[in-house]
Amino acid sequence: MKISNLYRSIQSVPIVFGSGINALGLVRSFGLDDKYVVIYDYRKDIACCSKYAVWKQCPNPLDKDSFITFLESEGQKFHFKPFILVTNDEWLIPISKNEQRLSKYYIFSMSSWNVIENCTIKKNLYHILEGKNITLPWYIVCSSIDELLIRKLEIQYPVIIKPSVTIDFDKLLPSIGRNCEIHSVKDLEQYAQVLYSAGISGVDFIVQELIPGGAENLYTITTLSDKNGDIIAYSTGHKIRQFPPNAGTIVSGEVIYVEKLYDEVVQIIRELKFFGIANTEFKYDSRDQRYKLIEINPRPGKWNSSVLATGINLPQLAYNLFVLHEKPSVIPICNKCNIIWADFFTDAYYALFGFGRKGYKIYAMSLKEYMNSIKGKKYEAVFKWNDLKPFIRMLYNHLRRL
Numbered sequence: 001m002k003i004s005n006l007y008r009s010i011q012s013v014p015i016v017f018g019s020g021i022n023a024l025g026l027v028r029s030f031g032l033d034d035k036y037v038v039i040y041d042y043r044k045d046i047a048c049c050s051k052y053a054v055w056k057q058c059p060n061p062l063d064k065d066s067f068i069t070f071l072e073s074e075g076q077k078f079h080f081k082p083f084i085l086v087t088n089d090e091w092l093i094p095i096s097k098n099e100q101r102l103s104k105y106y107i108f109s110m111s112s113w114n115v116i117e118n119c120t121i122k123k124n125l126y127h128i129l130e131g132k133n134i135t136l137p138w139y140i141v142c143s144s145i146d147e148l149l150i151r152k153l154e155i156q157y158p159v160i161i162k163p164s165v166t167i168d169f170d171k172l173l174p175s176i177g178r179n180c181e182i183h184s185v186k187d188l189e190q191y192a193q194v195l196y197s198a199g200i201s202g203v204d205f206i207v208q209e210l211i212p213g214g215a216e217n218l219y220t221i222t223t224l225s226d227k228n229g230d231i232i233a234y235s236t237g238h239k240i241r242q243f244p245p246n247a248g249t250i251v252s253g254e255v256i257y258v259e260k261l262y263d264e265v266v267q268i269i270r271e272l273k274f275f276g277i278a279n280t281e282f283k284y285d286s287r288d289q290r291y292k293l294i295e296i297n298p299r300p301g302k303w304n305s306s307v308l309a310t311g312i313n314l315p316q317l318a319y320n321l322f323v324l325h326e327k328p329s330v331i332p333i334c335n336k337c338n339i340i341w342a343d344f345f346t347d348a349y350y351a352l353f354g355f356g357r358k359g360y361k362i363y364a365m366s367l368k369e370y371m372n373s374i375k376g377k378k379y380e381a382v383f384k385w386n387d388l389k390p391f392i393r394m395l396y397n398h399l400r401r402l
Helices: 003-007 021-031 064-075 089-097 113-120 122-129 145-150 185-197 259-272 305-309 314-322 344-357 367-373 389-401
Strands: 014-017 037-041 053-057 083-086 139-142 159-163 180-182 205-209 218-225 231-243 249-255 276-285 290-297 339-342 377-380
Touching: 003 053, 014 021, 021 037, 021 305, 021 314, 064 089, 083 089, 083 314, 089 113, 113 122, 113 259, 122 139, 122 205, 122 259, 122 290, 145 185, 145 205, 180 185, 218 259, 218 314, 231 259, 231 305, 231 314, 231 339, 231 344, 249 305, 249 344, 259 276, 259 290, 276 314, 305 339, 305 377, 339 344, 344 367, 344 389
Parallel strands: 014 037, 014 083, 037 053, 339 377
Antiparallel strands: 139 205, 159 180, 159 205, 218 231, 218 276, 231 249, 249 339, 276 290
């Protein structure tokens, strides 16, 4: 398929920004409905190799003026307004901020910037939800490194310290990343010195209780909601593994129904006045048996295809909702449990070899332990016999990094 053919399409063409594994899930979901997808990205990753995708290089969104001008030019080429989905914050933020300019040419699948901003800035998110009968972890907000040190004695250790706005922060501190565990005043003082040495300034920090438990206690509910805040479809599950293992992105997870998450997120979506696809993350605290809100990502997440494993085509439902204005009844998943979603090649590598080689030996496991951790019906995130090229590209990417 050539992009020139999609420009002339007599229906709205799906456009996905980003080309990683999360984009691949979206592309294949549309492929099930015989739709080709245009991928815009300044680099070429595995989703671009799908038989359902056409890739076109675009400017880096960090170059905001060139990026938005490019999108205006591209939008004018389509016969019908295309429908857009984004895969991470580097795309979400500039597109959402420029909705007024871009809505002339594109159909948006997400809320306006004032709502997105409150989702992506954690201090805003917690402030809005404070006192709303939503379970939040203990936290304080510090507006500077100096304030962290001033308040060091009132902090209830152990804690996690993270920036209120996470985008690009881990690039400034690659040795630490966005989330840092702090177990004492001494740890905090050392962390502050690292921040000073890196020249970090103008950053708000969230100091949040360290909830015990590993990745398996991190639960996500993926939702599609309409402009009234009504949830149309959803799926719940928890991580099995992530990388980095102490605070990273998912490599394997289990789809399992948790009614409490649905009850909480209904209220969160309405309080925020959010619509579109979102991933809301909680951590289960075994001390009080409660699920505590960690964050909301106002866009499709990395394991969006886990919803497809339950028989729910979330991207297509979003297309029907925002393009065709068709609103289905709520689709439950309570009978779709114990589905293991993973990029199994990457998951097995980290569990058996990668964690140990990268300094996380306590997370490494034997083959028997690994097989026990993924018992259940399997859903492979990348390898598909009928769409093999993304897997081949992924193998190439892994070998190139060795």
